[in-house]
Amino acid sequence: xxxxxxxxxxxxxxxxxxxxxxxxxxxxxxxxxxxxxxxxxxxxxxxxxxxxxxxxxxxxxxxxxxxxxxxxxxxxxxxxxxxxxxxxxxxxxxxxxxxxxxxxxxxxxxxxxxxxxxxxxxxxxxxxxxxxxxxxxxxxxxxxxxxxxxxxxxxxxxxxxxxxxxxxxxxxxxxxxxxxxxxxxxxxxxxxxxxxxxxxxxxxxxxxxxxxxxxxxxxxxxxxxxxxxxxxxxxxxxxxxxxxxxxxxxxxxxxxxxxxxxxxxxxxxxxxxxxxxxxxxxxxxxxxxxxxxxxxxxxxxxxxxxxxxxxxxxxxxxxxxxxxxxxxxxxxxxxxxxxxxxxxxxxxxxxxxxxxxxxxxxxxxxxxxxxxxxxxxxxxxxxx
Numbered sequence: 424x425x426x427x428x429x430x431x432x433x434x435x436x437x438x439x440x441x442x443x444x445x446x447x448x449x450x451x452x453x454x455x456x457x458x459x460x461x462x463x464x465x466x467x468x469x470x471x472x473x474x475x476x477x478x479x480x481x482x483x484x485x486x487x488x489x490x491x492x493x494x495x496x497x498x499x500x501x502x503x504x505x506x507x508x509x510x511x512x513x514x515x516x517x518x519x520x521x522x523x524x525x526x527x528x529x530x531x532x533x534x535x536x537x538x539x540x541x542x543x544x545x546x547x548x549x550x551x552x553x554x555x556x557x558x559x560x561x562x563x564x565x566x567x568x569x570x571x572x573x574x575x576x577x578x579x580x581x582x583x584x585x586x587x588x589x590x591x592x593x594x595x596x597x598x599x600x601x602x603x604x605x606x607x608x609x610x611x612x613x614x615x616x617x618x619x620x621x622x623x624x625x626x627x628x629x630x631x632x633x634x635x636x637x638x639x640x641x642x643x644x645x646x647x648x649x650x651x652x653x654x655x656x657x658x659x660x661x662x663x664x665x666x667x668x669x670x671x672x673x674x675x676x677x678x679x680x681x682x683x684x685x686x687x688x689x690x691x692x693x694x695x696x697x698x699x700x701x702x703x704x705x706x707x708x709x710x711x712x713x714x715x716x717x718x719x720x721x722x723x724x725x726x727x728x729x730x731x732x733x734x735x736x737x738x739x740x741x742x743x744x745x746x747x748x749x750x751x752x753x754x755x756x757x758x759x760x761x762x763x764x765x766x767x768x769x770x771x772x773x774x775x776x777x778x779x780x781x782x783x784x785x786x787x788x789x790x791x792x793x794x795x796x797x798x799x800x801x802x803x804x805x806x807x
Contacts, residue, residue: 425784433755437694457595488552614673675774677695679774701721726741739758743757757776759776
């Protein structure tokens, strides 16, 4: 069992979706309706509204681990500038000779990987990754950030925030009238995910892996002790690849049932059809660092099917989420089939597609591209 880090966010979003289906959680009311302990926020001197829907899609303006608003804004601008030269270099490659183009492409690919690796390492310089304090409740964990100013006006700018999911978990807890961890445990049991538990330090958890990292000399070392009780919803669970595959297939089944006209003979999905569609519907103004082709939805990155020109690059529809924590890297990726195959007079066999999950007890490992390549290879094999 390993830390799944931010794959905790898709798990939390599924639980929030169930609460919404039950009429307990309204995604479009001020979050203070559920969590009065969270203060009314202002931006540029005016009162602003933060809703659970904004929290799910990282549009709340609540900070992530970096507290300095100026630094956050500078980093976002820098990331935008880095994309522009890459586009220009690709155009230059086309006009150059074939061999030179191949060399340039290889070098550019290497640079992109180096930049991504550097960014992942810088991320772990943030002190809040290494908190050792134990928080008795998700409401208590709000004390870390609830009085900090917003970085952006809610609803206007994407800012990935694990703390936003902590606030979401507090709202869910009040909506369900149940402890957040109990709510999640009940969902895991219903899905058959019996090896998914909170990353608590005191209990003896069989088969829990150690956590490792590279030190400055490039040697593998043990990671420091941390307490993840401040971020259950956004990055605090342990799981196994088997459990995450169960989860991915359950959501894929729900999503594909939602797109069938004839569902006779099929069991209902874990989520209702309209909920499943909304969960994987890209949200305007969002983005995602691990695939620039995608937009964020509700706890998931979504890349939509697209092809701009004939015989040129085309994108397959897929959804994923990556995770990075102290001594952990992970990815959960779902590649639905292009079309659902139905045999005349027979009930469709669902789900149809490929679910890939990779977990490692090593810090700062990029896994999304690897998972996507694996998914495509298995998808090709299905058609042989």
